[in-house]
Amino acid sequence: MTNTIITQPRMWESIIRKIDSRLRGNDNVTKMKKKFLNKKEAKQLISKLGNEFAIVKNPGYIHPEYELYPLAPKIKKPANVLTASVMDMDGTTTTTEALCIHSLGFMVRKLSGRMTIDQWKGLDSVKDYPHIIGNSTTKHVEYLIDKYQKTFINDQIIKSFLYAAGWTITYGKDNKRKEEVILNLNDFNCADLIRDERLIKLNPSSLPDDEDEEQLSKYLFLQYGAQFKKPDSHSLVRIGIDVYYQRYHEILERIKLGEGKFIAENLFGNPEKHLIEAMPGIEIFLPMIKGLITSNEEIYFNQLLLDYEIKCGKNFPESKIDKARKSFYNLCKHFVKDPLKAAVVTSSIHYEADIVLREVFKIIYAKLDKMLPVSSEKNLILNKFKDHRNYYDAIITASDSNEIRLKPHRDLYNIALYKLNVPREKFDQVVGFEDSESGTIAIRAAGIGLSIAVPFAETSGHNLKAATYVCKGGLPEVILKHNLFLNLR
Ligand SMILES: [Mg+2]
Incomplete structure (x- = not known):
C-alpha cells in the first residue's frame, strides 16, 4: 500500500475494512468498537490481556498513580528458533x-x-541498595530523598544545586541534561546563572579540580543563593537528580580522558580497581550469538568454564563438562547459520552508555586479543569489537525515551523490538537478559516471555519473580546449563 494515493471514499472504506479484519483475526476483544469503557467493560477487556500483571508506580507528577501491565506468559519450553537478544x-x-x-x-x-x-x-x-540499583535515576533519588531528607541543610541544598547547575551548563556534554538544569534554574528563580559572566569565561574542556570547585561553589552561592526559591519535596528530587548526574558525569568524563586510575584511587583507595568491568561470559556470549565463533571453540569453551568459576565461586561440575562442550560447539555452529539480532537496552542516557560501552568493548577486545591465536578469523572478530557501534544492531538508551518512562515501564524494550524489526508474532523468538527486578518486569511487559534474570552481587536482594529463569551463574550458566534456551537437535 506504500505510495498509493486514495481519493475515493469507497476505496477508503474497503481498505479500512480489510486492515480491520486482518488486525481483528479471531480475537473477539479487538472487535470492540468502543473507545471509552465503563469499569465493568474495562475489567473484562483487561482480563483478556493476560493472566499476570505488573503494577508500575509512577512518579508524583504523572497520572495515573500506577499502571497495570499485562505480562507475556513465561516461555518455559526451549525454543526451536531464536531471532533476537535484548540485553x-x-x-x-x-x-x-x-x-x-x-x-x-x-x-x-x-x-x-x-x-x-x-x-x-x-x-x-542491605537496606538501601535494593532501592537504588536497577531502577530509573528518579526512583533511586526519590527513595534517598525520602529516607535522608531530615538530615539535609537548606544552605547546602542551594549550594549543591547551584554548583551542579553551573558545572552542567559549562562542562556537561549531554544537551538533554542541560535543558533539565535550565528548566530547574527557571523554576528556582535563578535563570540569571545561565548567562553568568564568570561561567562563560571558563574553559569547557578543562575540568575543575577540588580547589576550583570550592571557589566556584562559594561564588555561585553568594551571587544567586539569596534569590533561590525554596523547593518543595518534588523539586528536591529534581535537585537531587542534578547533583547526582553532575558527579556521575564528571567521573565518566575523567574516565574518558584516561584518568580512571586516579579516580579509582581517590574514590575506592585502589588505583587498580576497574571502575567499569565486563560481566563474566560476555566476551563469549556476544561473538557467539553473532555467529563469529567459527574455530578455536575449545579456547572459548575453556574461558567459559573459567568465567563460570568467577561468577559462581565454584567449578562447573566435572561430570557435565563433556555434554556442555558438545552443546556449546552445536550452539556456535547454529549461530553461524542463524545469527541473532542484538540490542543493548539501558536506562542510562546516551552520553553515559556511549562512554560505558566504549570502555567495556575495550576490555572485551583485550580479552579476545589475548585469548585467540593469530588468524584471519581473529582479525574479523577484533574488528567487530573495536567499536560497540559496529557490533550492536540497536542501542537503546534513556535518551530514546524519557526519564519518566524507563524500566520497569516497557517502553525501552518496545523501542528495541521496533528498531530490531521484530514483529509481535515473533516476540516468542526473543530472549531478554536483565539483572534487576524492574528490568525483568520491563522485558515481559514488552511482550517477551523469555525474560532471563542474571543477578549479580548488588542485585541479589531483588525480587526476580517476573523472570522466566533466574540464572545466578550469569551468562556462563545460560550457555553451559541452559544451551541459551534453544532446542538444537
Ligand atoms: Mg541492570
Missing part, C-alpha cells in the same frame, strides 16, 4: 554500579553537608 547494560553486560552508588551517596553527602566518613558512614548496602 540490559549495567549489571548484565557490565558493572558501573560502584560509580552510580558512589554518585548517589555523594548526592546525600552534599545535600546534608556531611562529606566525610566520620560525619556519615554512607549508604547501607
